[in-house]
Amino acid sequence: MLYLLQIISISDNKMPTKKHTLEHSRRELGSAGLRMTSQRALILDIISRGHKHLDADDIYRLARDRQPGISLSTVYRNLQALKKLGLVQELHFDEAHHHYEVKPSAEHHHLVCLGCGKIVEFGCELCQEMKKEIACKKGFDITGVEVHMTGYCAECRKKRNKK
């Protein structure tokens, strides 16, 4: 499976600190009848710290470093729960990997280099316009936008030309 998760923008406008997001998560969990367990907190922490793109297994291994007994099922179950809750959001990348990342507040998208695999994030004002346009045209209430571009970065283009 290949997808990404990102923590949805914290809805208050203050700088979201770790404490904020943890408390926020706890509230969200609570109001859904779910609990905050050490595993859950650990997983949330890993996802929100890790500014890299982590997959389920990466998260599992990182979690195991800090809490050796944790099981992979727990990771999967929690990713699913958090996703369902809306605390975490799936993105979909290339074929073989699932990654996870934080999205502190601003909506951003991904640009993947097909040469070196580098992932660049970018913000985009046009997306907002696009969203409005499509919402209007199709009569949808749009809740999420994900833009995924692929191409070759400057360095890889240079390398390619040399060959």
Add this chain to the structure above:
Amino acid sequence: MLYLLQIISISDNKMPTKKHTLEHSRRELGSAGLRMTSQRALILDIISRGHKHLDADDIYRLARDRQPGISLSTVYRNLQALKKLGLVQELHFDEAHHHYEVKPSAEHHHLVCLGCGKIVEFGCELCQEMKKEIACKKGFDITGVEVHMTGYCAECRKKRNKK
């Protein structure tokens, strides 16, 4: 795994007929040292006819209806070969399914209703601008853009409000 394939836009401006795409495919295959087999043709035909979003298994079952001996490995191998060749392109949707669709000529994107699962396709001129903007800002040569929006369609909104 969850991704979509779509036949990349036929590069001549004539209305792409089945014959055209098949010949085109054959040429592309040939120049890569690959062959056109009955299975390959069948799979290509299924993908290019099926205007629905089919996953690997759907394709397998449809193929089996017409050629009972075909194997799932063959479907996978072909999807991969066609993808590598660029005759087919992967998209990434929601979590649990892989779909395939045809993209006759114009770039288009997807809007998924979270209520009823309906998938609406849309074209978007802003995307071209967006592409240019990002290419320029990040120094990339951009080869593909995929936009994926989620939300609720008019009907599902009505239903929701009634509740």
Add this chain to the structure above:
DNA sequence: ATGGCTGCAAAAGTTTTGCACTTCT
């Protein structure tokens, strides 16, 4: 003829589930 392709079966990998036990609230 010869190198790509296929079917079959087995393997590899990822995600889900059943169950008994534990732990938040």
Add this chain to the structure above:
DNA sequence: AGAAGTGCAAAACTTTTGCAGCCAT
């Protein structure tokens, strides 16, 4: 207390691979 959560192991899926024979070119 009671419901949600956990670990473990097994199951369910999806995708990939090895191999012997087949078939486009």
